[in-house]
Amino acid sequence: MAEANECYNHCMRIISLSPAVTETIFALGAQRHLIGVTYFCNYPPEAKKLPKVGGFSNADIARIKSLKPDLVITQTIVQEKAKEVFAAEKIPHLHLDPRRLKDIYENILEIGRILNVGRKAMKVVKSLVVVEQQMQHVSKFPVIPSGSEGSLNLFEESSHTREIPRSKFRPRNDSPSNLNRPRVYIEEWWDPPMASGNWVPDIIELAGGTSFLPPDGKTSRRVSLEEVKKFNPDIILLAYCGFGKKSDPNRILKRAGWDRIPAVRENRIFPVDEEILNRPGPRIMRAVHDIALDIDYRIII
Numbered sequence: 001m002a003e004a005n006e007c008y009n010h011c012m013r014i015i016s017l018s019p020a021v022t023e024t025i026f027a028l029g030a031q032r033h034l035i036g037v038t039y040f041c042n043y044p045p046e047a048k049k050l051p052k053v054g055g056f057s058n059a060d061i062a063r064i065k066s067l068k069p070d071l072v073i074t075q076t077i078v079q080e081k082a083k084e085v086f087a088a089e090k091i092p093h094l095h096l097d098p099r100r101l102k103d104i105y106e107n108i109l110e111i112g113r114i115l116n117v118g119r120k121a122m123k124v125v126k127s128l129v130v131v132e133q134q135m136q137h138v139s140k141f142p143v144i145p146s147g148s149e150g151s152l153n154l155f156e157e158s159s160h161t162r163e164i165p166r167s168k169f170r171p172r173n174d175s176p177s178n179l180n181r182p183r184v185y186i187e188e189w190w191d192p193p194m195a196s197g198n199w200v201p202d203i204i205e206l207a208g209g210t211s212f213l214p215p216d217g218k219t220s221r222r223v224s225l226e227e228v229k230k231f232n233p234d235i236i237l238l239a240y241c242g243f244g245k246k247s248d249p250n251r252i253l254k255r256a257g258w259d260r261i262p263a264v265r266e267n268r269i270f271p272v273d274e275e276i277l278n279r280p281g282p283r284i285m286r287a288v289h290d291i292a293l294d295i296d297y298r299i300i301i
Contacts, residue, residue: 011070012033012070012071012114012115013033013035013067013068013069013070013071014033014034014035014069014070014071014072014073014115015034015035015036015037015053015064015067015069015071015072015073016034016036016037016038016041016072016073017037017038017053017054017056017059017072017073017074017075017079017082018038018041018056018073018074018075018076018079018096018279019037019038019040019041019042019043019056019275019279019281020075020279020280020281021073021075021096021107021111021281022034022037022038022041022043022047023041023043023044023047023279023281023282023283024107024108024111024281024282025111025115026044026046026047027108027124027281027282028108028111028112028115028117028120028121028124029117029120030115030117030120031046031047033115034047034050035050035051035067035069036050036051036052036053036063036064036067036069037050037051037052037053038052038053038054038055038056038059039052039054039055040055040056040242042275043275043283051067053067056078056079057078057079057081057082059082061085061089061091064091065089065091069091069092070092071092071093071094071114072086072091072092072093072094073093073094073095073096073111074086074093074094074095074096075095075096075097075098075107075280076096076097076098076198076280077097077219079095080095080097083095094110094114096110098198098199098280099198099199099217099218099219100198100199100202100215100217101132101199101202101203101206101284103199103217103280104128104199104280104281104284105125105128105129107280108121108124108125108128108281108282109121109122109125112124124282128282128284128285131285131288132206132285132288135206135207135285135288135289135292136206181208181209181210182208182209182210182234182235182295183209183210183212183231183232183233183234183235184204184209184210184211184212184233184234184235184236184237184291184295185212185228185231185233185235185236185237185263186200186204186211186212186236186237186238186239186272186277187236187237187238187239187240187252188200188220188239188240188241188278189220189240189241190240190251190252190255191251192222193222193223193224193228193255194220194221194222194223195212195213195220195221195222195223196213196220196239196277196278197213197218197219197220197221198217198218198219198220198280199217199280199284200213200220200239200277200278201213201214201215201216202215203277203284203287203288203291204291206288207288207289207291207292207295208292208295208296209235209291209295212228212231212233225257225258225260225261228258228261229260229261232261232262232263233261233263233268234263234268235263235268235270235294235295236252236263236264236268236269236270237269237270237271237272237291237294238251238252238269238270238271238272239271239272239274239277239278240271240274241274241278242274243271243274244273244274244275245271245272245273245274245275246271247271247272247274248271249267249269249270249271252264252269253267253269270294272287272290272291272294273287273290276290277290277291
C-alpha cells in the first residue's frame with residue numbers, strides 16, 4: 001500500500017492557481033509535478049516557463065480540464081468562487097486559506113504531505129520558525145545580497161549583518177507594551193482604501209511595529225479616513241496587489257482629506273514588495289525582514 005501511494009504521488013499532475021503555492025512546490029523540490037500555473041506565478045524564474053491557465057481570479061476552466069490534473073490547488077478567500085466552480089465541474093481540488101503565520105506553515109506541510117515530500121516540508125518550516133524566533137530577539141539585520149531572496153535562514157550571522165538601533169523603539173525584552181513600537185498602516189488597495197489583514201498584521205508585529213489591524217487573522221477590510229487618522233501611523237506602507245514594488249504613494253497623497261494625517265503631510269509613505277508580503281509561502285520571512293528595515297530606516301534615520 002505504501003509503495004502504491006509513493007507511485008501515485010510521484011506521478012501527480014498539479015495545477016497551482018496561487019503564486020505562493022507555486023513557490024512552495026519549488027521550495028520543496030517538487031516542481032516536476034507542476035503542469036500549469038497562473039500568469040502571476042513568476043518566482044522562481046523557472047515558474048515562468050510553465051504552461052499558463054489564466055490569472056489568479058479568472059482561471060481558464062476549459063484549459064485546466066484539458067490538462068487533466070490530478071489536483072488543482074487554490075488559496076485565500078479571493079479564490080473561494082473558483083473552489084466552487086471546481087466542485088461543480090468535479091475537478092479534484094484543494095483550497096488553502098491561511099490567515100496567520102502558523103497557517104502558512106501548516107499549508108507548506110500539507111502540500112509536502114500531498115506530494116510525498118513531508119520531510120523536506122518540515123525542514124522548510126523549521127527554517128522559517130527559526131527565523132521567526134531569531135527575529136523576536138535580533139539586534140542586527142542582514143543586508144541580503146541581490147539574488148538571494150530564496151534563502152530561508154535570512155538572519156544567519158555573516159559579513160552582511162550590521163547594527164540597527166531597534167531598541168530605540170522596542171525593548172530587547174520584547175515587552176508586550178506597544179508604547180515604544182512605531183504604528184504601521186499597510187494599505188492593500190486604494191479604491192476603496194483597504195487595510196492589509198490576514199497574516200500581514202503578524203508580519204508587522206514581528207518586524208517591531210504596531211499594526212493598524214490587530215493580528216487576529218481577520219481578512220483585509222475597507223477603512224475610513226477617521227479610523228486611520230485616529231490611529232495616527234508613524235509610517236504608511238503600500239502593498240497594492242499586482243503592483244510588485246511599484247505601488248504609487250500619490251494614491252494616498254492626492255486622496256481628499258488624508259492630508260489631515262501627519263504621516264501623509266510629511267510624506268512618510270513607502271511602497272513595499274507586495275509579491276513577497278502578499279504571498280503566504282516560503283519567502284514570508286523576507287517580508288518581515290524588509291518591513292523591519294523600512295520601519296527602522298524610514299523612521300529612525
